[in-house]
Amino acid sequence: MGPLKSEEEQSVILISDDEAENTHGSSVLLVDPQEKSVLEEKRSEEVVDEECELIVTFSKQAYVMPHARYDCTIHPFERTECDTCSPLGKNADICNQCYCYVCDKLASECQNWTTLSLCHCNAHNKSKFWKDKRDFALAGVLVMFNLELTDIDADLRHGGSLLIKFIQDLSVEYSKYLVGERTPPTQQECFCLTKLPPGQCNICRSRNMEVVYRYSGVFALVTNFLDQAEKESPKAAAVMFLGAAKEITLHKDPALSWQNLGQIGSLKIAVPCLLQRITTQLQRMLVLCDFPKSLYEKFILFFQSISLPCHCFGFSNSLNVVPWDHVLLTTVLKGQNITGQRTQKGRKMFLWEAFPVIEARVEKLVDQNNYKEVVRYLKAVKCNDSRGLRHLQDKIPFYFCKIGDFLNAACSLLYPISGLTCCTACRITPLQFEVYLKMFRTGSVPAGKDMLDSGPWVTAGPPLKDAALIKHALKLLYCSVSLYRNPKCWSSFIMVLGSSSLLERSGHLHPLSLKEPPLDFQKRVLAATGGLLEELKAKINVSLPSAIFSPHLQHEACLILAVQAVQQMLFCDLPYLNSFLEIALAFGNNFWALRLLLEHLSYEENILQGTVNLILRDLDCQKATILKLWQNLGPQYVGEFLCLFLTCRHKKMQSIGLFALNIITENLHKCPWAKHLGNIFDNAGLKHLPLGTTAHHEVSKFINICEKL
Known part of the structure; x- marks a missing residue:
């Protein structure tokens, strides 16, 4: 009143x-x-x-x-x-x-x-006729949604008013489309069998005079309206999308024959394109927006009541989106049904949903931090977009990490989900490989929704034990050729094994400086793990010897095993590597482990030569980067790194140290720590060691230069 x-x-x-x-x-x-x-x-x-x-x-x-x-x-x-x-x-x-x-x-x-x-x-209020008149007067265009007056709020009214204006504008534009465009006659070549001179064939002339109906104007108007709808509140947007869907499905193509005018010019191509956009947005809204149940059902019923033309039949069931309280969906989310199938009255039912619906459900569950439910849902749901679903399922290991279940995360990387032909490990990037190893090592995860977020890290659960970590890391490398041949993956592998299980909130690891273990211990580890790597390559479930990987020297044992794995990789796939310096730098202050690797490489002349060439090329191409890195690491690290190569018994390895020394000599103005480096060489007695004529001359020259600084 x-x-x-x-x-x-x-x-x-x-x-x-x-x-x-x-x-x-x-x-x-x-x-x-x-x-x-x-x-x-x-x-x-x-x-x-x-x-x-x-x-x-x-x-x-x-x-x-x-x-x-x-x-x-x-x-x-x-x-x-x-x-x-x-x-x-x-x-x-x-x-x-x-x-x-x-x-x-x-x-x-x-x-x-x-x-x-x-x-x-x-x-009066006792007549259905007058009540319908009153409802239409108060609800306006919203009456076609069969809404009660109590359902209509300010958002729905706003959407209705925008829809009315759109319908009026669309009517004008559609009328222009129905008029068409008559092209002027031209002297075109005759394509008939008679091959008459241009302009004399009545058949070709009649085709040339055909009216062209371009839907592009209508398409642009509808597109602008949909753009506006996406900026409105959910209720207003839903009304606008549904109203637009009904209007464009009423449009007819007046052309007597097919006119291929492109995606936006041909009605029978443009309308399905617009409907695809509309239904995709509505599917997401029905999942993400908390519409009242009655409104939810009326939106679906309205779309089902639209009489779709033959070129839009594929959208008939587009909005058959099951609500969150659907029996099959709830049993899957609660873990009571792991297959997504159930039998009802002798008929099998499957949890099958359109890809935009799956995307929206995952998005909402992730926003609510319901990672267990996300995993259960993605394992059970079926979809016709197998590639899109696989992309979402590839995040299952990360969701396991978010709930602190790192062992299941590692296993889900290696074993394909039912219906997939290959595992997630085949598709992860080197950067993702590094992040997974950091999570397994530390028991921490990025606080954000994505594993590559640059934000802070938080503790999620107990980390993997060293034996499990190194096994799953090697399995990942052996499972994917792209990872196996990528030096960044090997450097990440070595860096993580040589770091503490404590992680800074920023996500930075704490490197360990491990004392070199006894030589007999190194030999025992190498001997005990010789066949283990081959078994891991063959995907045999192996266990690391507990006597060697005991808590006393387990970090050292892991690094020795990593050295052996890198050595095998170089012997088999050295030609595919594009860098080696970052692998050498990944050992940090554990120079004894790097020396062990270099000694093993010297047994094969071609492997040694190839490795030296890679390092020299890296040093030559990345001089500025190397100098900046050394500035951060300090003269003590640089001195030990250079001494390692300069004191190698193999002359080719010494060339790496000499090349690096030459870079510092040429850029003394960028190396304020060079004087300290000279002192380190002097204290190490490099002048008196039998380095060889060339090496001895260059080292002495460098020490003399540093003394004058």
Whole structure:
């Protein structure tokens, strides 16, 4: 009902709900007024009813409040179901508080109060006809969604008003499309068998005069409207998307023959393209937005009621999105059903969903940190977009890490999910490989939703033991050729094994400086693990010798095993490597492990030569990067690194140290720590070691230069 009017000298009276079922056709409850003279006489008196113990201390004349015309107590009203020809009886008579039931405003302001064929004066709340008229007047275009007035809020009304304007604009643009464009005649070549001179063939001339119907104008208008809808609130956007879908499916192609005018110019190509965008957005909204259940169901029913043309039949079931409380879906999310299948009345049912729906469900579950449910859902759901689903399933190991289950995360990297032909390890990048190893090593995970987020790291659970870590890391390398032949993966592998299980909040590892273990221990580890690597390559489930990988020297044993794995890789795949320096740098301060690797390489001349060439090329191509790195690492590290190569018994390895020394000599202005480096060489006695003529000369020259700084 319309706004209530009040005056200072009047009192408020009761108004009943004109739509309530328990009313007796009355929207106003009137209190019979007393005579004014009596009122004035009794105003200061008290009337006591002894039986009811009711005391009346004051009374005042009632004021007639706004009411529907059919409830007016001054003018009688005649009711019929749907008479609109002319006013019935005295239905056109009104008092100054009568309201139009259809327009919901003062009857004196209703423009259709006595208009023939409309006659709002005959409207009342006991007629379905007039109730539908009222609903349409109040709901506008939203009435086609079969919404109750109680369902309609400000967002829905806003979406409806935008939809009405769009429908009006679309009608104009569609009319232009139906007119078409008539191309001017041209002297085109004859393509008929008669091969008449240009312009003389009636058949070719008639084809040339054909009207062209370009849908591009309509397509642009609809696209702009959809762009606007995506910026609105969910309810308003849903109304706009659904309304646009209904309008474009009504469009017909007037051309008598097929006109291939491109994706936006041909109606039968453009409309499915627009519907694809609309249904994809609606699918996501039905999953992500918390629509009331009744509204959710009415949106789906409305789309199902749209009569789709033959070129849009593929969208018939697009919005058959199961709600979150669906039995099969809930049992999967709770872990009660791991297959996504159930039998109901002898009929098999599968958890099958469109890819945009799966994406939206995963997005919402991840936002809620329900990682267990995400894993269960992705393992059970089926989809026709196998590539898209596989991309989402490749994140399952990361979701396992987020809940602190690092062992299952490592296993899920290596074993394919049912229905997939290969495992996730085949598709991870070297950077992802490094992040996984850091998570397995430290028990920490990135705080964000993505494993490559640059934000802080948080503890998720106990890390993998060293034996499990090194086994799964090697299995990952052996499982993927692209990882196996990538030097960054091997450097990450060595760096993680040579680091502490404690992780900085920023995600940086703490490198360990391990003391060189006894030589007999090194030999025992090498001997015990010789066949282990081959078994891992063959995907045999092996266990590392507990006697060797004991807590006492397990970090050292892991590094020795890593050295052996790198050596085998170089012997088999050296030609495929594009770098080796970063592998050497990954050992950090554990120079004894790097020396062990270099000694093993010297047994094969071609492997030694290839490795030296790779390192020299790296040093030559990355001089600026190397100098900056050495600046951060300090002169002590640089000195030990150079001494390692300069003191190698093999002359080719010495050439690496000499080349690096030459880089520092040429860039002394960028190396303020060079003087300290000279002192380190001097203290190490490099001048007196039998390095060879060339090496001895260069080292002595460098020490002399440093002494003059």
